[in-house]
Amino acid sequence: MFDLFRSRQKTVRYLLGALLSLVAISMVVTLVPSYGDPSSGANAQIIAEIGDEVLTITEVQQVMARELRENRIPPGLETVYVPMFVQQMVAERAVAYQAAQMGFRLTDAELAETIAALIPQLYENGKFVGAETYRAFLAQQNMTIPQFEANVRKQALSSRLEMLSLEGVIVTPQDVENEFRRQNEKANISYVLVNADKYRSQVKITPEELQQRYEQNKAMFQQPEQRGLTVYPVEERAIAATLTLGDDLLRKAYSEQSDRFRTPERVRVRHILIDTRDKSDAEKAELKKKAEGILQQIRGGADFAKLAQEHSQDFGSAQKGGDIDWVVRGQTVPEFEAASFGMKPGQVSDLVNTMFGFHIIRVDAREDARLRPFEEVKDELRADVLRAQVFDRMQTVADQLRAALTRSTADGEAFARSNGIQPIQVSPLRPSDPVPGVGTDPNFAEAIIRKQDYLGLLAVCNRRNECIARITAKTLDFATRNPTASFEEVKEVTEAEGNRQSSLLLARIAYLGDVGAVAPMLGLLGTTLGMITTFHAISAKDYGGSSQLGLAQGVSEALLCTASGLAIGIPALIFYAIFRGKVNRLISEMEAATTHLMALLAVQYKRAARAVASGRGPDGQPM
Structure with a gap:
């Protein structure tokens, strides 16, 4: 068999190359489906047998763990890549087995040279660093020395057999000419450039045509409403400066939250x-x-x-x-x-x-195990209590400022000065213009919620084509159209819209994952069918002489199916992983924003309920 591959009869080498490919593919098709079969008894861990060698689940798991550790597989796509790795490992072993049957051998000296080329750090100044260092290096890869050297031998034998097969490839002068033309052939194109400036002076527009154009396109000349504003920013820093926290308050919080400060x-x-x-x-x-x-x-x-x-x-x-x-x-x-x-x-x-x-x-x-003493956690506790009080105080100050401004501008300005709030005068703006001191900060939407200006925030959301804006718009649209609805009903509407937006985002990339999973399988199916057809032709006809070249071409075309499937599937999986990461980040941001929105609305609904019970409006004034 070894002499046959060294034969100069190219048809013989083509035939042997096709037989070798058939061996690898048939082993993949017939042996891989037994992966994970619980009915296999004592051989439940064996995926495939190639000659005297077996491929086990443990070996596949080790390869997958190494690939994941080195970030070569996108997270979440392990189930897609496992069959591909199994096919590759079976094919490598099949080729190595065939090479051994044909007389190929790798001596210990050749093995050492190959390892030195793969891991040069094991040979400092040309000398082997020792078995302990060698073993420790492989342990980091979760491999033993026998496993590693067996894999190196397989790869070396496969490479030799592949190089020997490639020596028989014939490239004719016509093939060279066709490839040269494909890469370098150009076309001459004639074109005419028309300069509009040359003809502009020849066009005459009458007042009637201008008026007609205006009447037909009035929407293009609409100017949105503009308004001047006075913005009263209620800032955390300014509110925090007005608060003082005594030790009594901190000790009370420490007593209530003592479980937080227990260490095991x-x-x-x-x-x-x-x-x-x-x-x-x-x-x-x-x-x-x-x-x-x-x-x-x-x-x-x-x-x-x-x-x-x-x-x-x-x-x-x-x-x-x-x-x-x-x-x-x-x-x-x-x-x-x-x-x-x-x-x-x-x-x-x-x-x-x-x-x-x-x-x-x-x-x-x-x-x-102990309870951390008060003095040790005092600063940490102060920051937490201050943060909570600042938020509550900001809410109260904003509501009181709104009530003062409702009574009169003078009352509002006096209240702002007493609380360290510096008003900002804003010149007339269009709805889409950024507000000085606020800009496009999402906290501006929060401020509108606190003032219960739901219609104003709804208008802002409708101008922004974003998932978070659509969820907020759906929530506020329901709240404004159903003023008697409870908070739980509003929350259900928000969660339903959030789930819908998440599903839409995921649906837009799902097809990439499907293509990535199905394309390699279709390619393998096409290759298998092509090989079946080719060998059926072998059994039906006498392929001799030049006819064997046609047989080799048929085998090559059959293998193109797998290559095409992988060429489609691998980029699809890569893009699927990239876009899925972006979609997951967007969904996380949506969940965080929705949770914050629900917290703000919950405060407003509770305050409105207390106001109704006490006979006062949301701003604290008698109804």
Whole structure:
């Protein structure tokens, strides 16, 4: 078989290339559907068998974990990519198996050269850095040395077989000429440029034509209503300056919120990890001796942090001298937790065996469960209480200012001065113009809600074609048309419109995900059908001489189906991931804005209910 591929008869190599492709594709089609079949008994973890080698679910999971860790797969599309990775892994093993059957071999020296080219950092100044460093590097990729070297051998054998197949590709002079014409052929185009300025002086427009044009297009010359404004900005900073918080108020808040300031029992620990995952019993015994030697050095007075940097295989904490900061109960595996919470500060544990390997643990500090004292949390508590009081005070000041302005401009200005509010005089504006001191700040809409100027805010929303504006418009339209509606009814309308807007956003990108998932499958189906047709023709006719070139062309055209499916599916999935991220961000912003809108309306509805019960209007004046 090996000599056949070295044959100069191109038809023979074409036929063998087609047979090799058929082997890979048939294994994908016939073996992959058994993935995850619970009825397979003891072989439930085996996805495919290629010769004496098996592909397991664990290997696929490791590849997927590595791809996700390196951000090569868009989050949320794992189920789409799993079948593609399985197909690729089965095809690679099938090609490597065929290469081995044809006599291809990779010696240990060739394997070492290949690894040196792939991971040059393992060979400093041309010398191998050692098995421990090699193993530690692969452990970061969640792989063992045998797994990695087996994958390298498969890839090398596949590459050799592929290069040998490509040597038989024939490019005729006609192919070269056609490609050159496709890339470089140009066309001469004649065109005429008409200059409008040349003919403008020849056009005469009568007053009657101008009047007719005006009458037909009056809407183009409409000027919107303009109004001058006086804006009274009620700012958090100004309101906060008028408030004082005494210790009595803070202590009351501390008493009411004491659960916030309780801290559980915790310890601050360092550790050294000797990783034993995917190791044989003999290897684990050797690693245990190594861990015992490190423990002996620590108990002899060696620097724990320095030994952690040199030996720990928890690479996240090793660079910090093994420090993993504070931990609480339930945060680590049971064996690690029992050892950590069973020691006093400064003590070093014996070897602790967990699912990860052997640990040497030192407790640096310990804190029992406690209630943080008032003096410790006073500043934090002051900021929270002040923030809540400022919001309530702003609401009250805004309502009182509105009531004062309703009585008279002089009363409103006097109230504003007494509360540190500086009015802003605004020249006449159109509805779409930004307001000085406010601009397009969404808080302006909030201010309109607080004044209960729902119709004014509704007009603003109707001018903005945005999801949040449409939700707000729907809410306020219902509230203004149904003044007797309860807050719960208004809330239901808001949630329904929010769900509708979210569905519309998701529906606009759903087809990209469908195309990305279906296109590769259709391509594979087309390839399979094409191969079936081609080999049916082989069985029906005697392909000899030049006829075999036509057979190879048929095989090539069949494989184009898979390439076309991937060419369509991969960009579709990429764009789907990009747009889905943007849609999710928009939906999050919509939810936050809707929640804020509901909170503001809830305050207004409660205030209106209290005012009705007391016989006063929303501004505090008798009805």
